[in-house]
Amino acid sequence: xxxxxxxxxxxxxxxxxxxxxxxxxxxxxxxxxxxxxxxxxxxxxxxxxxxxxxxxxxxxxxxxxxxxxxxxxxxxxxxxxxxxxxxxxxxxxxxxxxxxxxxxxxxxxxxxxxxxxxxxxxxxxxxxxxxxxxxxxxxxxxxxxxxxxxxxxxxxxx
Amino acid sequence: xxxxxxxxxxxxxxxxxxxxxxxxxxxxxxxxxxxxxxxxxxxxxxxxxxxxxxxxxxxxxxxxxxxxxxxxxxxxxxxxxxxxxxxxxxxxxxxxxxxxxxxxxxxxxxxxxxxxxxxxxxxxxxxxxxxxxxxxxxxxxxxxxxxxxxxxxxxxxx
Numbered sequence: 506x507x508x509x510x511x512x513x514x515x516x517x518x519x520x521x522x523x524x525x526x527x528x529x530x531x532x533x534x535x536x537x538x539x540x541x542x543x544x545x546x547x548x549x550x551x552x553x554x555x556x557x558x559x560x561x562x563x564x565x566x567x568x569x570x571x572x573x574x575x576x577x578x579x580x581x582x583x584x585x586x587x588x589x590x591x592x593x594x595x596x597x598x599x600x601x602x603x604x605x606x607x608x609x610x611x612x613x614x615x616x617x618x619x620x621x622x623x624x625x626x627x628x629x630x631x632x633x634x635x636x637x638x639x640x641x642x643x644x645x646x647x648x649x650x651x652x653x654x655x656x657x658x659x660x661x662x663x
Numbered sequence: 664x665x666x667x668x669x670x671x672x673x674x675x676x677x678x679x680x681x682x683x684x685x686x687x688x689x690x691x692x693x694x695x696x697x698x699x700x701x702x703x704x705x706x707x708x709x710x711x712x713x714x715x716x717x718x719x720x721x722x723x724x725x726x727x728x729x730x731x732x733x734x735x736x737x738x739x740x741x742x743x744x745x746x747x748x749x750x751x752x753x754x755x756x757x758x759x760x761x762x763x764x765x766x767x768x769x770x771x772x773x774x775x776x777x778x779x780x781x782x783x784x785x786x787x788x789x790x791x792x793x794x795x796x797x798x799x800x801x802x803x804x805x806x807x808x809x810x811x812x813x814x815x816x817x818x819x820x821x
Contacts, residue, residue, distance in 0.1 A: 539730075543731070543734045544734070544737055545742065546737065546746075567748075567749065567752075571729065572697075572700075572701040572726050572730065573701070575701050575702045575724065576700065576701045576702070579703055579704065583704065584704065588704075589717075590706075591725060591757070592757060593754060593755050593757050594752065594754060594755040595754060596751060597751050597755075598750065598751040599749070599750060599751050
């Protein structure tokens with residue numbers, strides 16, 4: 506168990522702070538399993554149909570790519586952060602197909618941060634996320650605010 | 664197999680057109696399974712920890728709620744739509760916790776639409792999605808653009 510003070514807090518997340526994500530291989534069976542449960546469209550389920558589509562191969566559901574991003578973020582920093590969840594997502598752009606057999610990696614970077622007036626022990630940290638495939642092509646861009654506890658709420662950090 | 668002309672096309676998606684989503688029960692085992700694979704934080708995994716948290720109970724990952732939204736959209740209209748995928752998501756707001764045992768329902772509504780100059784056979788349809796729980800409380804709001812084929816590309820629909 507990590508002591509709370511050792512967790513990543515608001516004070517540690519200066520603008521520009523960057524966490525590396527991945528690498529994560531995109532597993533064909535997982536692409537099909539996710540799609541079967543949540544997004545049963547042919548391009549996510551059927552390799553032959555997908556190969557002849559504009560996507561060029563069996564493609565992960567966009568929401569599956571978001572779930573893989575979440576997994577990479579959890580592994581890279583969220584599970585050792587004094588986080589209080591996220592109120593939402595500012596945007597997601599699915600820039601290119603994510604195909605079975607691809608390997609994803611990327612980064613999460615702190616853009617801006619501010620304290621919450623209504624909850625002085627919490628700050629909002631705006632993060633920018635990017636995933637690329639094994640050719641370095643951007644496949645996903647996203648930004649979202651996360652709520653992070655402040656180590657020293659009485660400090661004078663802006 | 665549905666004939667292509669019978670699918671929902673751009674022409675059918677007038678602003679205001681609304682599709683009902685759900686109902687979909689939020690299954691505890693599925694909440695834990697999704698979190699174990701993609702978002703392994705205590706409030707999504709451990710019923711006891713979650714009950715004593717601000718969330719008040721075992722809560723689905725926000726990305727799991729998005730995946731459940733996708734499933735409800737696929738069942739309600741996407742699998743019978745002449746769709747060409749989506750370039751992204753304009754925003755997602757996770758308004759309230761989604762707890763194991765909740766039952767979700769909601770709607771997808773056409774906001775605006777426009778033809779693509781670059782691809783005259785395709786139009787962009789901007790959709791607004793909302794999910795509520797069994798008490799009618801809004802748990803998720805989102806908007807996103809979807810690409811839909813035009814039945815009669817030479818028609819003069821605005």
